[in-house]
Amino acid sequence: MLAExxxxxxxxxxxxxxxxxxxxxxxxxxxxxxxxxxxESMPILEARKELKRNERMRLDLERESKEAELSxxxxxxxxxxxxxxxxxxxxxx
Numbered sequence: 434m435l436a437e438x439x440x441x442x443x444x445x446x447x448x449x450x451x452x453x454x455x456x457x458x459x460x461x462x463x464x465x466x467x468x469x470x471x472x473e474s475m476p477i478l479e480a481r482k483e484l485k486r487n488e489r490m491r492l493d494l495e496r497e498s499k500e501a502e503l504s505x506x507x508x509x510x511x512x513x514x515x516x517x518x519x520x521x522x523x524x525x526x
Contacts, residue, residue, distance in 0.1 A: 435511050441500045445469040455521075462514065464506035471499045 434444035445468050449459045460466045475492050476484060484492070500507075 435508065435515075441465075441468055441504065441507050442472045442496050446472060462510040464503040465510050468499055468503055468507065472496055 434441055439447070445459065445465050448465070449469060452459050459469055475481075475496065481489065
């Protein structure tokens with residue numbers, strides 16, 4: 434997400450199961466958790482394509498406005514998470 438290889442919404446959707454495997458919770462990161470709660474139930478892929486145009490636009494607006502609202506906090510939380518991952522790696526050595 435920090436390298437802009439994916440957006441914040443896609444990032445939190447991908448990050449949650451990875452953190453679950455490590456025994457961490459996305460809910461420990463309030464901004465990312467808040468965005469996740471907004472996007473987790475939004476349709477993707479074929480289900481998204483089947484939506485009416487105005488519904489798709491409404492969901493996009495909701496998602497994009499939440500991303501914009503939380504972007505700085507999410508960036509801070511990502512730096513925190515990367516630091517915690519580095520610590521974890523050091524403990525494994």
